[in-house]
Amino acid sequence: MSLNFRFPNFRTISNSDMSKTNIRALAMQLGLSQGTVSKALKDSYEISAATKKRVMAAAKKLNYVPNAYASSLRKKKSKTIAVVLPEVADSFFSVAINGIESIAQQKGYHVLIYLTHENFAKEKAILNELKSGRVDGVLLSVTRETKNSKHIFDLQTSGVPVVLFDRVLEEIKTAKVCTNDFDSSYIAAKHLIERGCTKIAYLSISKNLAIANERLEGYKKAVRECGLLFEKNFLVACNNSENYNYAVIKKLLCSSNRPNGILVSVEKLIITTYQVCNALQLKIPDDVKVAGFSIFPSASILNPPITTICQPAFEIGETATSLLFKILEKRGVELENKKIVLPSTLIVRSST
Amino acid sequence: MSLNFRFPNFRTISNSDMSKTNIRALAMQLGLSQGTVSKALKDSYEISAATKKRVMAAAKKLNYVPNAYASSLRKKKSKTIAVVLPEVADSFFSVAINGIESIAQQKGYHVLIYLTHENFAKEKAILNELKSGRVDGVLLSVTRETKNSKHIFDLQTSGVPVVLFDRVLEEIKTAKVCTNDFDSSYIAAKHLIERGCTKIAYLSISKNLAIANERLEGYKKAVRECGLLFEKNFLVACNNSENYNYAVIKKLLCSSNRPNGILVSVEKLIITTYQVCNALQLKIPDDVKVAGFSIFPSASILNPPITTICQPAFEIGETATSLLFKILEKRGVELENKKIVLPSTLIVRSST
Numbered sequence: 001m002s003l004n005f006r007f008p009n010f011r012t013i014s015n016s017d018m019s020k021t022n023i024r025a026l027a028m029q030l031g032l033s034q035g036t037v038s039k040a041l042k043d044s045y046e047i048s049a050a051t052k053k054r055v056m057a058a059a060k061k062l063n064y065v066p067n068a069y070a071s072s073l074r075k076k077k078s079k080t081i082a083v084v085l086p087e088v089a090d091s092f093f094s095v096a097i098n099g100i101e102s103i104a105q106q107k108g109y110h111v112l113i114y115l116t117h118e119n120f121a122k123e124k125a126i127l128n129e130l131k132s133g134r135v136d137g138v139l140l141s142v143t144r145e146t147k148n149s150k151h152i153f154d155l156q157t158s159g160v161p162v163v164l165f166d167r168v169l170e171e172i173k174t175a176k177v178c179t180n181d182f183d184s185s186y187i188a189a190k191h192l193i194e195r196g197c198t199k200i201a202y203l204s205i206s207k208n209l210a211i212a213n214e215r216l217e218g219y220k221k222a223v224r225e226c227g228l229l230f231e232k233n234f235l236v237a238c239n240n241s242e243n244y245n246y247a248v249i250k251k252l253l254c255s256s257n258r259p260n261g262i263l264v265s266v267e268k269l270i271i272t273t274y275q276v277c278n279a280l281q282l283k284i285p286d287d288v289k290v291a292g293f294s295i296f297p298s299a300s301i302l303n304p305p306i307t308t309i310c311q312p313a314f315e316i317g318e319t320a321t322s323l324l325f326k327i328l329e330k331r332g333v334e335l336e337n338k339k340i341v342l343p344s345t346l347i348v349r350s351s352t
Numbered sequence: 353m354s355l356n357f358r359f360p361n362f363r364t365i366s367n368s369d370m371s372k373t374n375i376r377a378l379a380m381q382l383g384l385s386q387g388t389v390s391k392a393l394k395d396s397y398e399i400s401a402a403t404k405k406r407v408m409a410a411a412k413k414l415n416y417v418p419n420a421y422a423s424s425l426r427k428k429k430s431k432t433i434a435v436v437l438p439e440v441a442d443s444f445f446s447v448a449i450n451g452i453e454s455i456a457q458q459k460g461y462h463v464l465i466y467l468t469h470e471n472f473a474k475e476k477a478i479l480n481e482l483k484s485g486r487v488d489g490v491l492l493s494v495t496r497e498t499k500n501s502k503h504i505f506d507l508q509t510s511g512v513p514v515v516l517f518d519r520v521l522e523e524i525k526t527a528k529v530c531t532n533d534f535d536s537s538y539i540a541a542k543h544l545i546e547r548g549c550t551k552i553a554y555l556s557i558s559k560n561l562a563i564a565n566e567r568l569e570g571y572k573k574a575v576r577e578c579g580l581l582f583e584k585n586f587l588v589a590c591n592n593s594e595n596y597n598y599a600v601i602k603k604l605l606c607s608s609n610r611p612n613g614i615l616v617s618v619e620k621l622i623i624t625t626y627q628v629c630n631a632l633q634l635k636i637p638d639d640v641k642v643a644g645f646s647i648f649p650s651a652s653i654l655n656p657p658i659t660t661i662c663q664p665a666f667e668i669g670e671t672a673t674s675l676l677f678k679i680l681e682k683r684g685v686e687l688e689n690k691k692i693v694l695p696s697t698l699i700v701r702s703s704t
Contacts, residue, residue: 080464089446097440101467110486113465115453134462274653298648301626303655 099317185218197261451669537570549613
């Protein structure tokens with residue numbers, strides 16, 4: 001193909017001149033309208049794959065500088081994404097934020113962090129506020145109270161893409177990134193059984209969260225499969241009050257039918273469990289074996305070091321953010337309704 | 353005083369009408385110009401204390417609705433404050449953020465969190481960016497690398513108020529909120545000495561941070577006062593590499609002149625210290641006593657539970673934010689150049 005037009009190389013031109021001229025040149029070259037070329041360069045769904053391919057090939061050959069990408073970013077108003085999550089004083093979320101930041105920084109984006117403190121009304125208010133165009137996209141991990149998803153749907157409808165991470169809601173059509181909660185819990189419960197536990201209690205907080213439910217079901221499956229007795233008092237529902245949690249765990253460990261294994265599904269309950277065992281002079285792992293979902297940096301120096309189900313928090317943050325940028329960098333593309341599962345790892349230590 | 357003018361109560365008026373009318377009424381009443389009254393209501397430094405007092409008294413008597421406050425807030429563009437800090441995967445900072453959030457939420461402000469990851473160039477770039485008016489004020493805890501303060505001064509000069517917290521720079525004229533690092537360190541070192549330690553090592557990371565220096569000086573004072581031998585190899589400089597830190601702490605504890613007490617000035621070094629002691633089969637507290645600056649939630653369940661200098665992280669965040677809002681809510685007032693010190697607490701556990 002010969003160049004049958006001249007590039008305007010001999011005068012000072014602005015970027016936007018350059019962009020326009022090049023699109024015009026490309027359009028002339030290909031016998032297409034400028035609008036079609038522009039849309040093809042932006043990967044618009046209105047243009048056929050064959051036309052896009054032709055335009056891209058010509059653009060490459062003519063050293064076209066794809067200002068479309070930059071201008072698409074320019075049209076986003078804020079260059080900011082929001083992370084809406086329950087808490088930062090938690091190993092999982094604080095590490096996930098580092099993963100999110102690492103990607104946002106590469107892309108030159110700001111990160112707004114909003115804390116819901118497990119309050120559904122607050123989550124709704126925040127998402128409602130974010131409709132205003134303050135941010136280009138949202139990464140969300142829902143509260144323990146979140147039962148319905150209308151507020152998320154409304155935010156999406158207002159044109160703000162949302163990616164869910166860790167605590168996801170299945171019914172929302174978007175990209176979701178989480179870990180294999182069912183399998184991890186199943187594997188941890190099986191591990192306790194292999195180490196000789198015959199009566200395994202399960203500590204949890206939320207009844208609403210999908211991940212809490214998956215962890216519970218994984219535990220139940222292992223217990224059922226191995227023919228262990230399933231006691232109702234072995235399912236201990238904790239809440240956000242440390243005193244309450246201390247009391248119910250103490251009650252569990254003082255009962256005549258005391259468990260000899262505990263699977264702790266929420267990181268902060270590990271501390272309370274250890275404190276109760278210390279107070280009751282129950283020895284871990286001799287009297288009761290303990291395993292927990294946690295990425296505590298201090299897991300290996302606890303008394304005793306605790307067996308953990310270790311979630312890939314940094315990678316979950318990174319992956320969710322990368323998915324969000326896919327949509328922020330391309331206009332007219334919707335986030336695929338898919339779930340990416342990054343597996344957790346069982347790290348066996350002396351508590352089991 | 354009788355009301356010698358009529359309030360415009362009998363027509364529908366906008367807020368700004370109301371505000372103007374009331375200021376005019378007040379001005380007439382007091383024989384002052386509207387400008388003077390307006391400035392007095394805004395607590396401007398241009399107006400004398402006596403005049404302000406007269407204006408405020410009349411305003412109160414006439415039930416003047418202080419729209420000046422609301423309009424001052426309206427003139428702020430963003431209703432957002434930024435928190436610039438090294439890290440969220442750290443107990444101190446994650447809890448401090450909760451303190452900051454608690455105040456910002458009351459005030460209806462957004463919180464933007466920027467992480468510097470201890471990188472001075474990043475801190476400079478962030479502060480430079482924040483000059484743009486994206487936020488109304490900044491809460492800053494500097495990086496370990498931050499030696500000079502021009503970037504902070506420049507941000508202040510651009511009209512964005514800055515409050516420093518925890519890791520402060522003395523030379524910056526503004527409000528600063530921190531804890532009593534010198535005294536806490538002194539008290540902790542004295543505690544180790546009282547428990548029988550004769551050779552006390554000190555682990556730190558930064559040489560630049562004022563708080564690191566204060567902690568070091570507190571330790572030195574206690575050691576000097578008690579006439580202990582001051583060994584140069586007892587001052588161990590760690591960095592951000594876990595492997596490096598493990599190696600230097602191991603070297604310290606393998607030396608012929610092994611310390612029998614360690615004061616750990618940075619939370620994350622506690623974990624490494626415990627790991628090295630475990631690996632070398634040194635018993636805490638029998639072979640070596642350990643105390644550390646930390647608000648680990650797991651401090652009480654470590655092996656053994658660790659004696660900590662516990663910083664009031666939530667309160668530091670709260671106080672710094674309250675000071676920032678003092679200036680955000682009043683125009684023409686500068687942040688007082690003062691330091692507020694919230695004391696830490698020594699919590700003695702079995703590691704000493």
